[in-house]
Amino acid sequence: MKMKLILPLLLVFSLGAFAQDGKDKKEKWAQIKALKVSFLTTELKLTSEESEKFWPIYNAYEEKQFKIKHDKMRPLIKKIDEIGPDKMSEKDALSYLDQLEDADEELFNLRKKLVTDMKPLLGPARVLKLKKAEEDFNKKLLSKYKDKKG
Template sequence: MKTKKYMKLKVFIALFLGFIAVGWAQKPDYKEKIKTMKIAYITDHLGLTPEQAEKFWPVYNKYDERIFELHHEERKIVKHQLNEESIEKLSEEEAQQLIDRLIYLENELLKQHKQMNADLKKILSAKEIVLLKKIEDDFMRELLWKLKGKKDKGGKH
């Protein structure tokens, strides 16, 4: 059951990154707008004290950026190198190199999440870190709904 949830999360993240990538191609400041919205959302829902916020944001932003970069690199591989035509042309050695790269990226993501949690534990309680994970998930879900709503209404992304 845990694996199924993990797979759903990975699909969700891939879709999320896909939506963002499409938006960035059309609006250079899209990333900053999303970052601003995310900061406001987390600030509003996590209820940090001023002292916590002063320590929290530098740590969070450091890891959030690196995690985004790793997801983006993984998405580039999936989007540009893993289509049916290119897979057919891959040698076994090239396929293994792609597998190794994807595993490396997943391990790096796990390492970043572990280190972020360890660093956040110096600032937040375990309950607040769990709440942060829920808040991040809620934010992404709401963002996707907004993007979907704009597309359904003829918005360009």
């Protein structure tokens, strides 16, 4: 019970530390990753045996997800922004839309694979809890980021 109270406080203070000027992006991402590992481990109540199996699967999932978003989707969205959707031909717009849909489908299939891989390890209820914990972490991260900017 104490850990549930301590973790949100740790998260808030740690996120404040990562937002300080002078740190490079890699350090910030490493801190965020460490906070996420701690948060998910606590929320899912992972045993050490479960952690040994969980983290390689989850890390591979996150790496593939990152590649899809940053290597496929980001350049497409940048190109669409540069041209402007109103200025491109219908043919070009359809091509970009198809490429974005393909990337979305890849992300969807990747998530399905994660669920399939995690069900035997965690069980369906904890897989749902994983989804919620990811969303909760992202909300806290975004909230902290907004607080620092505003």
